[in-house]
Amino acid sequence: MVTAKYVESRGTMSFGAVDAVTGETVLPIGAGNAAVKYEFMEHTLDANCWYERKTAGGTIGFANHASGRGLELALTNANEIQLAAVDQQNRDASRPLLCCSFEARAAFSVLPTGSVVAVLGFIGDHNADPDAINRSAWFRWDGSGAVTVETDDGTSETSKVATGLTVTANEFHVYKVDLCFETLECRFYIDGAQVAASTTFAYDSGVSLQHYLRIGKEAAAAAVGTLVVDYCQVWQRRYF
Secondary structure (H helix, E strand, C coil), X not given: CCEEEEEEECCCCCCCEECCCCCCEECCCCCCEEEEEEECCCXXXXXXXXXXXXXXXXXXEEEEECCEEEEEEEECCCXXXXXXXXXXXXXXXXXXXXXXXXXXXXXXXXXXXXXXXXXXXXXXXXXXXXXXXXXXXXXXXXXXXXXXXXXXXXXXXXXXXXXXXXXXXXCCXXXXXXXXXXXXXXXXXXXXXXXXXXXXXXXXXXXXXXXXXXXXXXXEECCCEEEEEEEEEEEXXXXX
């Protein structure tokens, strides 16, 4: 099963320090905030933590990688619509009102091609079409290794803003989303450095969200892609 490490962290928006080597946020123990970290090191997905969404040839499993073991979301080259995603079955627990953050270390063992779309971050309710999801704050890949970022608070949307990073196969990075209703904005970080900083990602909604790891193709095509996630962690304040 997935190893879920429940810890508490101290502070308001800082929630610990960023490791200078890995870019990972290190969460100190404290009483002010709550966090959960999923280390994908086992052989089956814990149904108490994640809900699987698969269509056609999309698969969800585990694979070894350079750093150890990770969750693998894979598509085949079959000419069909496919999806491989995990979320919390629309049980939204992350609250922008409490300044929530998402972080995942991830790579593509097979880069997305063609019509394949991959995302990592926060969403509202799941939809098989990523462009139809009602609320989101995520990193996105469209048919290549080029990384973009997007937000949609249900009213206003900022789409596919370039980060300046194009990943190659098996190239791990730490992707972080900071979403705070107090400041009415969202910020994105890769390996601890803010990206798309010249864009203001307005986010004026306090509606709760769920964390989301996804790859899929919305039209029948022979496109491929395999997303590998080393770990995922989310955290927020316990109270206002």
